[in-house]
Amino acid sequence: MIGSILLSAGFIQSLFLGLYFFFQGEGKKEYSRYLAFFFFFLSLSMACNLIYYSGNLNEFPHLIKLGYFFGFCIAPLFSFVVTQYFLIPKERINWEGFTLGIPVVFLIYQAPFFLLSGEDKILSLTKIQSKDIFSETNIYQILILFFSFFVFLRTYIRFQMEMGQFSKDLYWEGRIFAKYLFLLLIWLCFCILICFILPGKISESISNLGFSIWILGFAWHRVYLDKKESHDLPNNQSESVKYQKSYLPEIQMMELGKKLESLLDDKEFLLDGDLNLSFIANKLGISSHTTSQVCNRYFGKSLIEIIQEKRIEHAKYALKHSDETILRIGFDVGFNSKNSFIRVFKELTQLTPSEYRKKHRS
Structure with missing residues (x-):
């Protein structure tokens, strides 16, 4: 029963x-x-x-x-x-x-x-x-x-x-x-x-x-x-909750998308190892759900993918133009462990950081 x-x-x-x-x-x-x-x-x-x-x-x-x-x-x-x-x-x-x-x-x-x-x-x-x-x-x-x-x-x-x-x-x-x-x-x-x-x-x-x-x-x-x-959102985010319940208008999405893109183009902001979704959402003045929605529709990719790609671009530049260690570069571009940095780098470039450095500095 x-x-x-x-x-x-x-x-x-x-x-x-x-x-x-x-x-x-x-x-x-x-x-x-x-x-x-x-x-x-x-x-x-x-x-x-x-x-x-x-x-x-x-x-x-x-x-x-x-x-x-x-x-x-x-x-x-x-x-x-x-x-x-x-x-x-x-x-x-x-x-x-x-x-x-x-x-x-x-x-x-x-x-x-x-x-x-x-x-x-x-x-x-x-x-x-x-x-x-x-x-x-x-x-x-x-x-x-x-x-x-x-x-x-x-x-x-x-x-x-x-x-x-x-x-x-x-x-x-x-x-x-x-x-x-x-x-x-x-x-x-x-x-x-x-x-x-x-x-x-x-x-x-x-x-x-x-x-x-x-x-x-x-x-x-x-x-x-x-x-x-x-219920935990600040009062200044009350308008964004409406967008969680309904379709985010295209004009609003484009405006927020450009603002998000500008934030992620800020090197100091992007490479912060403590960067998180709530912090990004607060910067945009919207909820975390809406931030993810904006990112997915504006970039056609998840926030994780965008952050990874941009951080790896900074890592590639550092590998070519500096003598810092792989570990130091990984931490500098925002990764919290060497293994995570090497794995993501290889997924996006088909090369390890060491192989990439050797190829572009030989």
């Missing part, structure tokens, strides 16, 4: 989040639609899990094994949409494309089963020893959990690498994602262990219920607690 309630709540909350991000994307953040479609897809997965958990799968035979396909899809789709939503700089290797290929492989492998009649699909259920560790259902469950763990782990590491370059309140929304990803990783490890201790429907139910709870918690932080920022 409790399980059905939690799964139903997860299903409803997924639909709610889908609608929330869908309407947020209207004239504001088009990439919010990515999250909207993901949560709509997740609601389908939750509905399938609810039918399975309630024992009504025989009434919907064509849903048999479809839940496994949904399970393989969730992690790569989530990884793709959150990196798109936050405009995390692209990697040279199309990791998301590779991981999205795994569900396709499963679908092709199970194609003969999906083409069976409903009666034959129901008959196949009676041949499965669901409580056996090496049963088909348990093996698929373990594979999905391991696959999801490594995809979510890579996404979490990617987030930490990007967010770690800046002050803690830059992209605070991304840090909410990162925290929930960390909790999800812990939960996945627990679920993998349960698959070996209590194989079958019990382990599947536990993992599905845990994911429903995770969705409910994420929804609370993302939709409800996020509102706190609007």
Whole structure:
């Protein structure tokens, strides 16, 4: 009973989040639609899990094994949409494309089963020893959990690498994602262990219920607690809150975009290692949400990308015209660690700072 309630709540909350991000994307953040479609897809997965958990799968035979396909899809789709939503700089290797290929492989492998009649699909259920560790259902469950763990782990590491370059309140929304990803990783490890201790429907139910709870918690932080920022804005930013709720006019966006560009062209301002989103927003006299919106629409890139590119340009000049160490230059242009500086420099120039210096001073 409790399980059905939690799964139903997860299903409803997924639909709610889908609608929330869908309407947020209207004239504001088009990439919010990515999250909207993901949560709509997740609601389908939750509905399938609810039918399975309630024992009504025989009434919907064509849903048999479809839940496994949904399970393989969730992690790569989530990884793709959150990196798109936050405009995390692209990697040279199309990791998301590779991981999205795994569900396709499963679908092709199970194609003969999906083409069976409903009666034959129901008959196949009676041949499965669901409580056996090496049963088909348990093996698929373990594979999905391991696959999801490594995809979510890579996404979490990617987030930490990007967010770690800046002050803690830059992209605070991304840090909410990162925290929930960390909790999800812990939960996945627990679920993998349960698959070996209590194989079958019990382990599947536990993992599905845990994911429903995770969705409910994420929804609370993302939709409800996020509102706190609007209440914490100074009085002189009250006008900008209106723009958070509606489409930012093109003229207003261009004016703010030019002002932001002027700020980022200020070398002393740009290379400040403590530069953060709140400070930039205060300089512009608008909210953090609106600042991100202006940057994304004016430059066509995220604030992180713009700051990285401009800082690397200053680093390239220093590498060519000074004898400062790589570490000193990295700190001087605003990076908080040598590793972050080298990684970003190589991503943008395909050379390490040492290789770039050697190439342009030889």
